[in-house]
Amino acid sequence: MKKTNLIYWIFTALFAALMGLPAIADIMKVPDAVTIMNHLGYPNYFIPFIGVAKVLGSIAILIPGFPRIKEWAYAGLFFDLIGATYSELATDGLQAGQAFMILPIALGIVSYVFYHKKLKTA
Numbered sequence: 001m002k003k004t005n006l007i008y009w010i011f012t013a014l015f016a017a018l019m020g021l022p023a024i025a026d027i028m029k030v031p032d033a034v035t036i037m038n039h040l041g042y043p044n045y046f047i048p049f050i051g052v053a054k055v056l057g058s059i060a061i062l063i064p065g066f067p068r069i070k071e072w073a074y075a076g077l078f079f080d081l082i083g084a085t086y087s088e089l090a091t092d093g094l095q096a097g098q099a100f101m102i103l104p105i106a107l108g109i110v111s112y113v114f115y116h117k118k119l120k121t122a
Contacts, residue, residue, distance in 0.1 A: 001121050008114035012061055015107040019077050020058030026051025040087040054080060061111070067119070074112050081105050 025033040026047050037047050053076060060066070060073035085101045092098075 004114060004117050004121060008111065008118050011107055011111040011114060015077075015104065015111045016058040016062050018104045018107060019080070020055050023051040023054035023058070027055065040091050050080065070115070074108070074115075078108060081108065
């Protein structure tokens with residue numbers, strides 16, 4: 001139980017930080033974030049929306065309880081990651097820098113798997 005709980009919290013905190021902290025740049029419409037999103041073809045009004053959604057999703061997976069909200073948050077964060085990966089591939093083709101997307105996806109998968117293991121042991 002302790003090991004499962006520890007692994008869950010480590011990977012969940014890392015996943016939430018990796019998703020939530022960069023989203024602040026989207027909310028604030030930092031010029032670099034706007035440039036990236038415009039390059040991918042997204043309109044400017046979408047940038048703060050997706051930033052707020054990622055911050056709320058990151059908070060939701062960190063707050064204990066609320067299992068249904070947590071499931072929706074995980075789904076939303078994964079949709080964001082898959083959409084970002086697809087957008088990059090569709091815009092620029094396969095690039096070496098896109099391998100970075102493996103990190104947040106892997107962190108999210110481990111967090112989600114251990115979330116369910118934690119639920120089963122509770």
